Amino acid sequence: MEFNLITKEGFSVVELSGDVDLSCSAAARETILRSLASGQPTLVDLSAVTYIDSSGVASLVEGYQVARRKHLEFGLLKVSEAVRSVLELAHLDRVFKIHDSLEDRLAQG
Amino acid sequence: MTGTARVTHTGARGQSVESPALALLEDVNRDLASSFDLDETLQRTMDRVMQHLHVEAASIFLQDEQDHTLVCQRSTGPVDVTGTRVGPGEGIVGLVVATGQAIMVEDAQHHPGFAPQVDTRSGLITRSLLCVPLQTRGTCLGALELINRLGDDGPFTPADLDLASAVAAAAALAIQNMRMVRELLEQERVRKEIELARDIQLSLLPAPNPGLAVTGFNLPARRVSGDFYDFQRRPDGRVHVSVADVAGKGMDAALLMTRTISLLRCLSKAVPDPSSLLEQINAELYETVSRGLFVTLLAGILDPDTGELVYANAGHHPPLLRLGPGRYECLSVQAPPLGVLPVLGVPNQRLSLARGPCYFYTDGVTEARDGSGAPLGVGGLLDLLEQVEPLPLSERLPTLVEALRVQQRRFHDDLTLLGLAPEVFDEPLLALEFQAEPRRLKTLRRELSLALHAQKLSAKGRESFIVAVNEACMNIMQHAYGHSRPGMINLDLRRIGDRLDLLIVDHAPPVDHQRIGPRDLADLRPGGLGTHFIQSAVDEWQYGHLAEARGNTLRMRKKLEED
Numbered sequence: 001m002e003f004n005l006i007t008k009e010g011f012s013v014v015e016l017s018g019d020v021d022l023s024c025s026a027a028a029r030e031t032i033l034r035s036l037a038s039g040q041p042t043l044v045d046l047s048a049v050t051y052i053d054s055s056g057v058a059s060l061v062e063g064y065q066v067a068r069r070k071h072l073e074f075g076l077l078k079v080s081e082a083v084r085s086v087l088e089l090a091h092l093d094r095v096f097k098i099h100d101s102l103e104d105r106l107a108q109g
Numbered sequence: 110m111t112g113t114a115r116v117t118h119t120g121a122r123g124q125s126v127e128s129p130a131l132a133l134l135e136d137v138n139r140d141l142a143s144s145f146d147l148d149e150t151l152q153r154t155m156d157r158v159m160q161h162l163h164v165e166a167a168s169i170f171l172q173d174e175q176d177h178t179l180v181c182q183r184s185t186g187p188v189d190v191t192g193t194r195v196g197p198g199e200g201i202v203g204l205v206v207a208t209g210q211a212i213m214v215e216d217a218q219h220h221p222g223f224a225p226q227v228d229t230r231s232g233l234i235t236r237s238l239l240c241v242p243l244q245t246r247g248t249c250l251g252a253l254e255l256i257n258r259l260g261d262d263g264p265f266t267p268a269d270l271d272l273a274s275a276v277a278a279a280a281a282l283a284i285q286n287m288r289m290v291r292e293l294l295e296q297e298r299v300r301k302e303i304e305l306a307r308d309i310q311l312s313l314l315p316a317p318n319p320g321l322a323v324t325g326f327n328l329p330a331r332r333v334s335g336d337f338y339d340f341q342r343r344p345d346g347r348v349h350v351s352v353a354d355v356a357g358k359g360m361d362a363a364l365l366m367t368r369t370i371s372l373l374r375c376l377s378k379a380v381p382d383p384s385s386l387l388e389q390i391n392a393e394l395y396e397t398v399s400r401g402l403f404v405t406l407l408a409g410i411l412d413p414d415t416g417e418l419v420y421a422n423a424g425h426h427p428p429l430l431r432l433g434p435g436r437y438e439c440l441s442v443q444a445p446p447l448g449v450l451p452v453l454g455v456p457n458q459r460l461s462l463a464r465g466p467c468y469f470y471t472d473g474v475t476e477a478r479d480g481s482g483a484p485l486g487v488g489g490l491l492d493l494l495e496q497v498e499p500l501p502l503s504e505r506l507p508t509l510v511e512a513l514r515v516q517q518r519r520f521h522d523d524l525t526l527l528g529l530a531p532e533v534f535d536e537p538l539l540a541l542e543f544q545a546e547p548r549r550l551k552t553l554r555r556e557l558s559l560a561l562h563a564q565k566l567s568a569k570g571r572e573s574f575i576v577a578v579n580e581a582c583m584n585i586m587q588h589a590y591g592h593s594r595p596g597m598i599n600l601d602l603r604r605i606g607d608r609l610d611l612l613i614v615d616h617a618p619p620v621d622h623q624r625i626g627p628r629d630l631a632d633l634r635p636g637g638l639g640t641h642f643i644q645s646a647v648d649e650w651q652y653g654h655l656a657e658a659r660g661n662t663l664r665m666r667k668k669l670e671e672d
Contacts, residue, residue, distance in 0.1 A: 019550075019551050019554075021547065021550050021551065021579065021583075022547035022550060022583050022586065022587070023547035023548045023550060023551070051554065053550075053576070053579055053580060053583060054580055054583070054638035054639045054642060055583065057638060058638065082572075085569065085572060085573075086576065086642075089573065089576070089641075089642060089645055090638050090641065090642075
């Protein structure tokens with residue numbers, strides 16, 4: 001499983017999709033860390049994620065921590081319902097900056 | 110050593126053996142051999158000897174079996190000295206008993222061993238004296254003492270010594286025989302009492318009741334048992350079950366066991382909750398039990414309709430729960446035995462017998478040794494349980510014990526087994542067996558989602574349940590199998606009563622579940638969320654181990670919504 005990493009409007013966007021579980025969370029983590037290593041502010045697009053487990057959530061948490069150390073922006077885009085309920089369960093819905101869309105983020109300036 | 114044989118050939122002063130001496134010996138022997146009243150016979154023997162030898166006084170001293178002093182058992186003469194005690198080795202009597210040698214003196218007052226205090230007490234002046242030991246089979250039981258030969262016959266003669274010795278030998282044998290008879294009677298009395306105790310114990314065990322789905326078996330190592338099992342139906346249809354083992358296996362253990370049964374039977378009527386029941390019995394026993402005795406007790410209450418068993422375990426072997434072919438769960442001990450601490454702190458544990466039967470046992474079973482001294486062990490017990498599994502419940506335990514006999518195992522300890530097998534084996538909602546590989550998780554979630562579809566759960570409840578099961582299986586893949594070759598995972602989902610009951614079994618080395626707990630969510634770090642997800646999704650969850658370190662178990666229960 002490979003995930004897309006694209007650049008849009010000065011942001012590096014990681015596009016996760018499908019079931020982000022133990023079978024592919026290592027690839028998700030690797031893509032997120034690669035994005036941050038390039039020094040770009042990073043947004044993780046979760047609109048196409050149908051399921052996320054704790055290993056998938058862990059890769060998001062790790063991205064958040066690495067970005068903070070590097071003083072880089074890190075946020076989530078278009079969080080699907082499946083992902084939102086898991087983030088709530090882990091009390092992480094208020095930790096991450098969550099945007100409805102890239103435009104929404106850009107509008108904030 | 111005194112001789113005894115010559116008396117039949119030569120009498121005193123060269124008289125023929127057709128003398129009264131032989132007649133006397135015949136009379137004495139006949140009397141001693143036929144009488145059951147030893148004291149009276151000894152008295153008659155003494156009287157006869159006195160008459161024959163013309164002596165002033167005679168007495169028989171016997172050694173006290175406890176303190177070894179010599180007590181005058183019988184006396185004849187001007188003064189009764191019956192009951193007089195002489196210390197070991199004291200006086201001429203003491204000397205004779207200590208050495209086993211007869212003493213014959215003309216003037217006792219000048220004998221170095223003479224103790225004048227008896228004379229002082231009795232008022233009799235001892236002059237001539239003949240004292241012979243009462244000996245049999247090398248043991249000296251006491252002595253026969255003859256004092257003051259009367260008239261013109263002069264002092265005691267060697268022939269007198271021979272005659273007295275022969276009489277003493279016959280008396281000693283009679284005394285010894287009488288003691289043995291008394292001992293045998295005492296043994297017989299004790300045996301009868303133990304038999305009675307055994308009957309009482311057996312009557313305390315419950316009668317077989319095929320309607321209860323519970324069966325028991327007890328085999329004492331000795332006549333009485335320190336083990337116990339019980340099952341009693343309550344008015345509400347539920348069944349109290351228990352197995353106990355008292356430390357030790359003699360009469361003291363049997364008595365403590367009887368006391369424990371009484372407490373259990375009495376208190377369980379008012380206290381159905383196993384944890385409270387064990388606490389109360391413990392409080393009673395703690396007050397009274399001493400000398401290092403203690404009781405291990407496993408008590409529970411079974412609902413035969415749902416197959417649910419709530420139990421509490423005070424130091425007993427964990428129950429063995431059959432989960433599938435060759436797979437038995439061993440549910441760990443939660444509290445110390447009864448009678449050791451003032452408060453047990455024993456929790457209630459819950460088991461579902463919907464997947465298979467449950468067995469309680471005492472260590473007499475696992476410690477049954479074969480010819481080479483190797484104990485059966487839990488592994489051996491599991492093999493035998495598997496062998497008897499196809500039989501009807503009532504035949505399983507006797508067949509298992511018969512198999513132990515066929516293996517020529519020796520039973521060193523009381524042996525007790527209890528089997529619980531309510532017939533509530535509904536088909537599972539979902540039964541899966543799959544390789545512990547991450548790529549299998551997606552199928553698992555899909556199958557689970559389908560199985561839960563018809564169950565009364567909210568969308569959120571269903572979703573979080575699937576998350577929890579997924580996380581549990583991930584934990585097995587990441588931690589239980591870890592870096593070793595992934596084995597199988599067995600998953601069994603059932604509806605039991607108003608709950609979903611899920612059992613997940615792996616076959617990895619035992620995991621230390623004490624170290625697994627939900628993390629503090631404020632501690633923001635990757636990983637460690639799985640247990641938190643499980644805890645949030647279900648009402649109850651519980652880790653366990655398969656018996657013999659053959660794997661790990663996880664149970665999750667979630668209450669369904671009401672209609």
